[in-house]
Amino acid sequence: MSAGIPARPEPYVMREATEKDRLPIEVMLRKRSAWATARNLPASATVPFVLEMIGRTTPDGARLMVLTEDAHLLGCVVVTRRAPVTDGWSGPEMAEPALYLTAACTRHDTPDPRGRLSSLMTLxxxxxxxxxxxxxxxxxxxxxxxxxxxxxxxWKKLREGENAVLTPVSLLWLTAQSQPGLHRFIADADTAAPEDGLHNADHLVP
Incomplete structure (x- = not known):
């Protein structure tokens, strides 16, 4: 999946969200939700849930991660070892070890014809x-x-199902895999130099 992603002198950064990210994250989520609604697509994330996760790590290790470039927000995703009980997984499936991704979102107004941002977060x-x-x-x-x-x-489709509010969902999985050259594209959250907060969110607002 990384073949189509060119190396960059300054890598993207994937790190845990901080309080300084709150406004850019909220703007991105609301604009993405409006964009999806206008196209009869379900919103990709619930704003209150994601904002509540900023700066938090739950007992089961859930935390909100952000993808940035030059200190500008490009996307976010919540990663957790425990399957969200509202997402449609069965009891036996939730008992299996896995890393669950929820509330994933990327900026819809960033040119991304090949799904580059989603690919980076997947890697x-x-x-x-x-x-x-x-x-x-x-x-x-x-x-x-x-x-x-x-x-x-x-990604592989495990099965079709319904979430907690009986909305149809596709339950997908992908084998975990070490990415030895990943640091050429994304500075790891644990090793990246701290950013001085994200830039002002004005550039995200119409």
């Missing part, structure tokens, strides 16, 4: 899961169009 989470000793990534997707794009990029 990082595959590597992160492997370093944690977990065999799989998993996610629950409501929009069939998004599920089809993920399957086309390498």
């Amino acid at each position: 990082w989470t595959r590597d992160h899961a492997a370093r944690l000793g977990l065999p799989q990534l998993r996610c629950s997707v409501r929009a069939p169009q998004v599920a089809d794009l993920l399957v086309a990029s390498g």
Whole structure:
């Protein structure tokens, strides 16, 4: 998946969200939700849940990660070892070890014809899961169009199901895998130099 991503002198950064990220994250999520709604697609993340996760690590290790470039927000995702009970996973499935991705979102107004941002976050989470000793990534997707794009990029469909509010979902998985050359594209959250907060969110607002 990394073949189409050119190396950059200054890598992207994938790191844990901080309080300084709150405004840019909220703006991105609300604009993405409006964009999806205008196209009859389900919103990719719930704003209150994601904002509540800023700066937090739950007892099961869930935390909100952000992808940035030159201190500008490009995307976010919550990673957790415990399957969200609302996402449609069965009891036996939730008992299996995996890294679950939820509330994933990328900026819709950034030119990204080949899904570069989603690919970068997938590469990082595959590597992160492997370093944690977990065999799989998993996610629950409501929009069939998004599920089809993920399957086309390498994700596998476990099954179709329903989430807690009986909305149809596609339950997807991907094998965790170490990415030895990943540091050429993404500075790891644990080794990246701290950024002086994200730039002002004005550039995200119409």
